[in-house]
Amino acid sequence: MVSNRLGRTAALVSAAAMALAGCASPSAGPNGNYARPAGNAPVTANPTPYSAALVCEATYARANHISAPRIAVGRIADYTGKYESDGSGRKITQGASLMAMSAFAKAGVPLVERYDTSVSELELKYANNKLISDHPNPAPNMPAEYRRILAGQVPGSDFYVAGGITELNFNIRSSGFDLAGGDPDATDFKGTATGRLFVMNVGLDLRLVNTRTLEVVDVISYQKQIVGHEVGLGMFDFLNGNVFDLSAGEGALEPIQLAVRSLVERAIVEMTANLYGMPGPQACLKTDPLETSTVGLTGAYVPAYNNVDTNNAHTREDPSRWNARRDPAVRGRY
Template identity: 30%
Template structure:
């Protein structure tokens, strides 16, 4: 047996024997591991959205927005990892961005609970813990009031229609006598087509395509050595990669800004808070 295999065997044996000494009732539980603290998610477009929320164009507007669905039409998924690359609740990201812009919204993404309660109220079995008074009559159930549901003026829907891997890649790599290193840069592009429709007339108010490039950089070094009949491969380095989902969130935040500022005829004073490239393209 090689010296390396013997050493590894001794260490494993010592670790196993050390775990066998305590009965189960005396073993102390491991302390939970806590990572980074939870934070609210921000995008580089959030300052511009918050600026919109404070503008007179938004504050005076009575327009009610609704988000229907942002579906995944890329048909791309990972078999070996986590399934689809595009998150299921992409529409929820757009709802959040519109909320930061301060506009009025009605929920059209998920109406399951609302429809359930309306059905139970129609059956007169849904209550609120106290009687309701309608035209002087006390009712032990929740009444259905005409006109209680708020309608929308503009509905937003669309799809993530583009997901191109390896939009750009490049780098260098070198090795000599089993010692090597290198760096690599890579990017992928995600895009969405978003529509805004007048819910009364079905007139198409806006139709825009948006895209976002997610980039990454990897720097690494490696050492390959043979010891006796064993091969040892040691790798060190760092990898910085922009998340695809965070890139989609940023893209939809830009879309929300464009939709609100265009449909409510904002004066453009908040454009200065957007990332520079957007202002240059939009201008």
């Protein structure tokens, strides 16, 4: 009997070792990796319920020949002061400014960079020292024509956006239940059921400022509630001398960072409607959705040259495009 148990144990250990060997190895394989990463989901657009409204505003402005002012996005900071208790970092994204830039781009608003100007400032310094050229050297050891600095070459902004994430409230309201039942005999069937529902929220305050006069021309404050839930079932029983202890559960929490993006996009929708003089969502019914556009749910772009009829504008939201596993045009190249 002991030898049989030892044999089964050795077999289980060997099977586990083989399974682990199939997942990872201390020696790199032919492709140079120790293991193949899990997952194959393609890159997709990251819209919120307000992204379509932003694209609609861009279409409205183009259809009505509205020239939008230039916008700069400043610091939209996290003022909640909330950190993860395990020391892994902040609970709220530090990228709200980047979300605002993407939102304005979806709305077709021209942007000027003020958030990270380090590269431009460095190139300006090099150009001022006559170290940068926009043309290749005409011949070896021959000086190239250096880039000239022209007065007024950097366009200014008309307005800028600033603000912050000002609220993160946990457990605004929660509810739940725990249920357990079964035969009083210790060896008979017993079952458990649990459920939890909880609500939290996040808040945002943004302002639109006239760059020339520093007059605050628009202020918006929004909050969004976030819901989470979890359920679980369990079973414990003795059957024919065997013990069965089974449990299953499911839970979900609405993404907090996506909630922040939704807040930002809703605020930008309202600010852009003000800049465009747009009456409201009913104006979207008058636009032509088939009109050629350089904006979409992924953002916006400026054509590198006159290539609107042939470029990749209409494929940016397709999750299969450019994916080596999902796009045959790419897969067939390798």
